[in-house]
Amino acid sequence: MRFIDSLCETVTRALGLSALASWDNGASVNQPLGPHGVLKPVQDQYQFQARPTAPPALHTLFPSNPKKASKDDFQTYGQSEKEASLRAQKLDAGSVEDADLPPGPVFHPPNASPKFLCDYSRMRGWRHTGGVGQRNQWLEKPIMDSDNTGGIYNIFTNYDQYAPLGITRKYHLNVTDQDINADGIRRPDGGKTFNGQYPGPWIEACWGDTVEVTVSNFLKYNGTAIHWHGVRMLNAFQHDGVNAITQCAIAPGDSYTYKFNVTQYGTSWYHSHYSLQYADGLAGPITFHGPASADFDVALDPFLFGDWSHNSAFQDFSVELRNPPAKMQTVILNGKGFYNCTDNPNPDCQNEKVDPPHIFEQIFEKGRKYLLRLINTSTASTFIFSIDKHMLLIVAADFVPIEPYYRDSILVGIGQRYHVIVEATPSNNLIPVEEQNYWIRITGADGCFDFEPNQNNEKLGIIRYNAGSTADPTTKRYGFDMTCRDEPYESLVPVVPNYVGPPVNNIDQDTGDNFEIGLEWADENYTVPHGNFTRWDMTDTPMWLNFTDPLIDHLGDYSFNSSEYALVPEDYTRDDWVYIIMGAQGTKDEIAGGERVFMPIAHPMHLHGHDFVLLAQEDRPFHKDDVTNGTFKYDNPPRRDVALLPRHGYMAIGFKTDNPGMWILHCHIAWHASSGLGINIRENEHMIELPQEAIDEKDRVCKNWRTWFADAEEHWYNKGEFQEDSGV
Numbered sequence: 087m088r089f090i091d092s093l094c095e096t097v098t099r100a101l102g103l104s105a106l107a108s109w110d111n112g113a114s115v116n117q118p119l120g121p122h123g124v125l126k127p128v129q130d131q132y133q134f135q136a137r138p139t140a141p142p143a144l145h146t147l148f149p150s151n152p153k154k155a156s157k158d159d160f161q162t163y164g165q166s167e168k169e170a171s172l173r174a175q176k177l178d179a180g181s182v183e184d185a186d187l188p189p190g191p192v193f194h195p196p197n198a199s200p201k202f203l204c205d206y207s208r209m210r211g212w213r214h215t216g217g218v219g220q221r222n223q224w225l226e227k228p229i230m231d232s233d234n235t236g237g238i239y240n241i242f243t244n245y246d247q248y249a250p251l252g253i254t255r256k257y258h259l260n261v262t263d264q265d266i267n268a269d270g271i272r273r274p275d276g277g278k279t280f281n282g283q284y285p286g287p288w289i290e291a292c293w294g295d296t297v298e299v300t301v302s303n304f305l306k307y308n309g310t311a312i313h314w315h316g317v318r319m320l321n322a323f324q325h326d327g328v329n330a331i332t333q334c335a336i337a338p339g340d341s342y343t344y345k346f347n348v349t350q351y352g353t354s355w356y357h358s359h360y361s362l363q364y365a366d367g368l369a370g371p372i373t374f375h376g377p378a379s380a381d382f383d384v385a386l387d388p389f390l391f392g393d394w395s396h397n398s399a400f401q402d403f404s405v406e407l408r409n410p411p412a413k414m415q416t417v418i419l420n421g422k423g424f425y426n427c428t429d430n431p432n433p434d435c436q437n438e439k440v441d442p443p444h445i446f447e448q449i450f451e452k453g454r455k456y457l458l459r460l461i462n463t464s465t466a467s468t469f470i471f472s473i474d475k476h477m478l479l480i481v482a483a484d485f486v487p488i489e490p491y492y493r494d495s496i497l498v499g500i501g502q503r504y505h506v507i508v509e510a511t512p513s514n515n516l517i518p519v520e521e522q523n524y525w526i527r528i529t530g531a532d533g534c535f536d537f538e539p540n541q542n543n544e545k546l547g548i549i550r551y552n553a554g555s556t557a558d559p560t561t562k563r564y565g566f567d568m569t570c571r572d573e574p575y576e577s578l579v580p581v582v583p584n585y586v587g588p589p590v591n592n593i594d595q596d597t598g599d600n601f602e603i604g605l606e607w608a609d610e611n612y613t614v615p616h617g618n619f620t621r622w623d624m625t626d627t628p629m630w631l632n633f634t635d636p637l638i639d640h641l642g643d644y645s646f647n648s649s650e651y652a653l654v655p656e657d658y659t660r661d662d663w664v665y666i667i668m669g670a671q672g673t674k675d676e677i678a679g680g681e682r683v684f685m686p687i688a689h690p691m692h693l694h695g696h697d698f699v700l701l702a703q704e705d706r707p708f709h710k711d712d713v714t715n716g717t718f719k720y721d722n723p724p725r726r727d728v729a730l731l732p733r734h735g736y737m738a739i740g741f742k743t744d745n746p747g748m749w750i751l752h753c754h755i756a757w758h759a760s761s762g763l764g765i766n767i768r769e770n771e772h773m774i775e776l777p778q779e780a781i782d783e784k785d786r787v788c789k790n791w792r793t794w795f796a797d798a799e800e801h802w803y804n805k806g807e808f809q810e811d812s813g814v
């Protein structure tokens with residue numbers, strides 16, 4: 087029997103499953119399996135202070151110029167770090183001296199949790215601006231001639247360099263094994279949740295806060311590590327939460343506290359970065375409250391949507407490796423979906439189905455404007471979000487506020503987020519209000535999803551104008567473009583402009599940071615390491631990381647290398663620009679030996695530690711002249727942390743090497759990342775000096791992990807390979 091044939095059995099055993107199709111009468115859904123007798127983590131024992139490594143590149147300050155920044159202003163900001171630092175000191179001193187000034191503002195931001203308050207009380211003399219009619223404002227202090235310390239935080243503030251002075255917020259997440267019923271079908275064991283709920287609890291903070299999240303691992307068979315998607319993690323890469331890179335996995339029974347500064351605002355999500363865990367339920371929303379680039383009346387809770395499977399992703403991965411793609415089963419919105427039994431081979435499917443959760447409904451009041459925060463948390467699917475008869479005003483892409491533009495729908499790739507404002511003025515406004523019900527649709531993009539038959543239910547929610555109505559909408563969807571392609575390149579214009587300098591690195595097609603995404607094809611004549619499976623890669627070797635030997639343990643050691651780590655060193659200064667080119671055109675010949683093949687598939691590529699600029703995103707192969715012939719955009723290009731690499735094409739990203747650390751760049755299709763599609767950028771490692779407390783904490787987590795790992799009886803499959811994927 088080939089190894090792959092035993093994998094399904096392996097995983098089944100690992101998850102304690104007796105049969106792949108498990109059904110439940112509904113009596114015991116959502117019961118936590120509990121910590122299985124693992125040691126209760128002792129809190130506070132492990133906490134440490136993350137000190138910024140010198141010099142801090144972000145100032146608690148403000149631009150004194152409240153108008154929209156021009157190119158000249160930008161250049162001034164870029165050169166004024168020293169000056170800004172001096173002014174920051176001045177502000178601190180001023181705050182003490184100005185003790186007679188009133189404390190700064192404390193207020194409830196739009197649609198925060200009921201008791202949630204932004205607290206800028208340390209910013210004496212400041213007040214909160216904003217509110218309906220001026221959502222682009224945030225904080226203001228009149229400029230005082232005496233010390234020139236006034237200013238404004240608003241949508242035009244260059245958040246790369248400035249952040250207000252908030253408070254520290256602490257959260258605690260318990261990671262447990264737990265069954266999840268998202269669509270009427272109780273999943274067999276293999277579900278995993280944060281604090282017993284899916285999606286996980288909403289993590290909220292305000293622009294300028296510090297967040298500390300203690301994660302305790304109560305899983306029986308898995309380590310874990312939690313990643314704060316899109317968060318810049320300035321000077322704090324050790325809190326990025328990628329096992330085998332920035333830390334050892336947190337062992338069962340152990341805890342780790344992540345700590346980071348909130349230098350951005352907007353919406354994101356947190357998820358496990360340990361193998362395929364997030365697909366099993368370990369995902370939750372993040373909101374950093376701040377200004378918006380267009381006005382709205384009401385903000386709604388985050389919309390997390392994605393694909394869903396009744397199997398653990400660790401099971402489905404064996405299908406993906408053997409006979410891809412693994413099919414997903416339903417689409418879910420905030421943990422709720424609807425399974426259709428029509429084509430299910432189980433004759434009792436309908437009878438055994440647990441009542442599906444009530445469909446998501448939202449009441450709209452005529453003429454009001456609603457801010458929606460959209461997040462695609464899929465394992466493998468790109469979706470298009472729309473509301474029948476309503477236009478969307480797009481105001482933020484990932485953590486980047488943009489110039490508002492209208493669309494009838496919005497394509498959201500895996501890991502991408504959008505803020506959209508919906509005006510409650512439907513295009514069929516004149517029909518009786520009782521009949522005004524509209525579908526919220528989450529539709530798979532052409533070629534970028536794969537569901538079992540009859541399961542691609544796109545009607546996931548209802549907008550009603552009459553709270554008393556219970557009728558299903560009869561509206562049709564817009565005839566929007568279904569192409570699996572990012573929003574139009576020219577639509578994504580950042581409000582805070584950026585101007586990109588020339589690259590310091592080599593981007594030559596054969597010798598530089600220019601990667602063609604390919605498959606290492608396993609066949610009888612060729613054995614891919616770690617099992618004879620077909621795996622994705624960016625370099626010529628599928629990325630394969632070592633759970634017990636994380637990259638962070640090799641800081642500055644450039645003799646440490648292995649093609650399996652896919653390491654890409656970028657050692658420059660904080661002011662330099664690095665470009666990375668990625669291609670998926672599928673036209674390149676197979677390399678010598680015939681094992682590597684190139685497929686024209688769209689990949690949502692995600693970089694940690696930066697909002698990258700998107701220099702080019704083309705439907706054709708890269709040509710070196712593109713850098714100079716006007717193809718690359720240097721004057722305020724789109725900026726974000728996930729972009730969809732066009733099939734048959736390429737994209738070029740750039741980032742300033744101003745955040746020393748080890749940052750993974752990977753495909754956010756979970757199957758692809760887990761089979762090796764990624765590289766690890768070692769950014770300005772010569773500048774990293776981890777505080778002693780961080781080193782001690784890293785070593786403690788690793789020691790506990792290695793102790794747990796060393797006992798094979800603890801493993802989910804104690805006779806074979808522990809790690810069948812890249813580790814992330």
Ligand SMILES: [Cu+2]
Pocket residue numbers: 688689690753754755758759763
């Ligand atoms: Cu991919």
